[in-house]
Amino acid sequence: MFNVLKQKEKQIAVIGLGYVGLPIALEFARQFRVIGFDINEDRVAMMQRGEDPSHEISSDAFSHADITFTANPDDLKSANFFVVAVPTPVDDYKVPDLKPLQRASELVGRALKPGDYVIYESTVYPGCTEDDCVPVLEKNSGLKLGKGFKVGYSPERINPGDKHHTLTTILKVVSGNDAEALREIAAVYGAIIQAGVYQAPSIKVAEAAKVIENVQRDLNISLMNELSIIFDKMGIDTHEVLKAAGTKWNFLPFTPGLVGGHCIGIDPYYLLYKARQLGYDPQVINSGRRINDGMPAYIATKLLQMLLQRGKNPRQTKVLVMGLTFKENVSDIRNSKVADLVRELMKYAINVHLVDPHASPNEVAQEYRMTLMDTPSNQYDGIIVAVGHDEYRSLDVSYFKSLMNGAPILMDLKGLFKIAKGDGIEYWRM
Structure with a gap:
């Protein structure tokens, strides 16, 4: 497969262009001929003009690229090497939502x-590729895994907003359903x-490796969040x-904060779901999720x-929230825990500007039914x-x-600023 792709006798198709x-x-x-497919026609139109809807890639990256962008499923029939990179979210009950993955597999x-x-790139629980996706491929193609096609x-x-750790500079884990598949995919x-x-020894190992990368980060941040709650009660600055x-050489540099986005805040639920299917209820992973999900409240x-201590009636207060994206310097608002924080503030009838x-x-x-102001x-x-x-860092x-009235309060969730007690602002950070 690699040789014919390299000679451009066959094409690669990437499904899901987020x-x-x-x-x-x-x-x-x-290096290869590529079909870029997405079901969102507006996004496809932007990419055809050399624009990245996510604002992560410059227009120069589109130049001299041997790629055709399309929203027409029939165009996929001319491809031979398919890469599926669609979202894998959870539903309102924190249960994996495989519908995007299943629809992509049908196409x-x-x-x-x-x-x-x-080849699947979407984050899933161990066994999902072979147990959930392959049957869909077989049903819709009439072919059988191994004899008819390989997986x-x-x-x-990829780390959104990170200009240092980019796609080509990060070691890539690959796996295949047999030795030949692994060799060709690796090439x-x-x-x-x-x-x-x-080269991972099996597809399940590769799936498990991915999901625990984010489980590990989720747990470490949850520990920092729990410590910040404890230290706040003690009057100690967590930072x-x-x-x-x-100052100790082996202390891990994690900090407290809101954990949202489509990786760390989502992936642990995929492993939790699979573990419970097998009759085991994970205690540590579940505890970490509970702490991090509870931070907005x-x-x-x-x-x-803090408002009540200053004699202020919450119904008569106005609060500015700066930043809604799930992390710094990106445009992605999916699973933003800041949105959850805004909702929690609104429960107290606080007037929130965003x-x-x-x-x-x-x-x-569209996503949160909230209004984003141009300026405070x-x-x-x-x-x-x-x-x-x-x-915000230079403010x-x-x-x-x-921007504030009497007895102002500044909550610095990222620990960006150094505010002294004599500066006239009640300062708090996690």
Whole structure:
């Protein structure tokens, strides 16, 4: 397969052109013929103009790329090496929602021909590729795994907003349903990944490796969040504690914060779901999720207490929340825990204003039914800096005081600022 792809006798198709799929498609298109497929016609139209809807990739990356963008499923029939990079969210009950993955598998299945390859990049629980996706491929293609087509799994490791750890500089884990599949998949990815590839012994191992990468981060951050709650009750600055503890060579540099997005805040539920299917209820993983999911309510309650201590009626207060995206310097608002924080504040009838230099007002309105202001107003009783955008890092005390009224409160969820007691602002950080 690798040789015919390299000679451009066959094509690669990437299904799902979000923050994972588009970089892969463009990188493949430097050496191979590529079809970039997405069901969103508006997004496809933007990419046809050389624009990244996620605002992560410059227009230069589209230049000289041998790629055709399409929303027509029939175009997939001319491909032979399929890479599936669609979202894998959870529903309102924190149960894995495999509908995007199943629909993508149906589309690929209808385009499959003898000898084709299908590689999944979407984060799933161990066994999902072979137990859930392969049957869909077989049903829609009339082919059988092994004899008719081959399957692999290569988990995405893209970090939105990170300009240092990019697709080609991160070691890529690959796997296949047999030795030949593993060899060919490793060769294809090896052609574009400068850091090299790691050949996992099985698809399940590769799936498990991906999901625990984010489970580990989730648990470490949950520990920091729990410590921040404890230290706040003691009147101790958590960041100063971590700074002191960090002088030891093997202390891990995690900090407290809101855990949202489509990886760390989602992936643990996939492993929880599979474990419970097998009759085991994970205690540590579940505890970490419970702590991190509870932080928006904790922060809202803390602000309420601070307002009441200053004799302010929450119904008559106005609070500015700065930042809504799930992390700094990105436009992605999916699974933003800041949105949860805003909802918690609204439960107390607090008037909340919301700003973010990176988020789209239309997407915020559609996703959360919230209004994103162009610029802040004034006379705020409190300001919450929720996301560490670069635009916020240079702000100083005078800026915040210019937006606030008497007895102002500044909640710094990312620990960006150094506010002294004599600066005239009640300062709090996690």
